[in-house]
Amino acid sequence: MPGTLYLIPNTLGETTALNHVIPDHVQALTAQLSHFVAENAKTARAYLKLIHAVHPLARPLQEIAITELNVNTRAEALAGLLAPLREGIDVGLLSEAGVPAVADPGADLVRLAHKEGIAVRPLVGPSSLLLAVMASGLNGQSFAFNGYLPTDAATRTKRLKELEGRSRTDRQTQLFIETPYRNGALLEALVAACQPGTLICVATDISLPSETIRTQTAAQWKTALAGERGPDFHKKPTVFLLLAQ
Structure with missing residues (x-):
């Protein structure tokens, strides 16, 4: 059975007050994931560090897989980003700011996930x-x-x-x-x-x-x-x- 693609919201700018904009249950779920697709791996790690301060990550940060998806990603590379999901591993799609797949390159990955019958679950966050x-x-x-x-x-x-x-x-x-x-x-x-x-x-x-x-x-x-x-x-x-x- 394939994993679930979680659409993980991010803050809309630099802040340490995550609880003001990201619901606690979203933070908790994010902390349990071991695989992410993000626009920028460096900023994704910085976000996960903020999550870790409230909800300890299930794995050390250096062991979490983060694959980049941005405007430079070739269309033919999208299918490979779904590989962990096909193996039954849940994956988080993380935007640079706000919610993924809205004014965001992640929309193409979400569409492909639907095409392959992979469950997509949007999580609450700021738009x-x-x-x-x-x-x-x-x-x-x-x-x-x-x-x-x-x-x-x-x-x-x-x-x-x-x-x-x-x-x-x-x-x-x-x-x-x-x-x-x-x-x-x-x-x-x-x-x-x-x-x-x-x-x-x-x-x-x-x-x-x-x-x-x-x-x-x-x-x-x-x-x-x-x-x-x-x-x-x-x-x-x-x-x-x-x-x-």
Whole structure:
């Protein structure tokens, strides 16, 4: 009988207060696993050290198998990552931040696990996208995550206008993210591209002590930026949301 693929949530940033964001039973289950698939082995080990401080690991850290799955992993290598599961060994899929397989390369492995009849069990943990929708005050009945937007300024502006139009037509909240050091450029592009009444939410460092979540119209953001009263989000993980009025 094959093992179970557990989808292990991670924190959304550096913190030592695991109990604030990761349920105790999730920590306990994670501590019992001997095999993991993770985006980065080094940071996965650091996370397991935090787990160990609360729930001692079933094996010494150096004996735990951690295989990497990231944007550089070739599609033909995915099947090999399921080998322990085929042998009846439970495996944890661990994201760099938040929940696995959402805006995360682990989705391909989960799909392959289903194809092979391997049980997949998602565990409770923080999702920056859902937390941002909750706190934004925008439409939580209908929303779409669009990943990263184009880096080329003209193409990005065109894409933003398309998303604003879709939001207006469907009354749908649009979510997207950016490489943290380009957060400022994206907010400026949003303000320039959107209609003055379009609502824009900027949610930064969600669940961390430095968390800030702020929803204003594009016109209000324009005034704030002109007065150098923009958000403190340089090099900080941020979710952007918009809802056209």
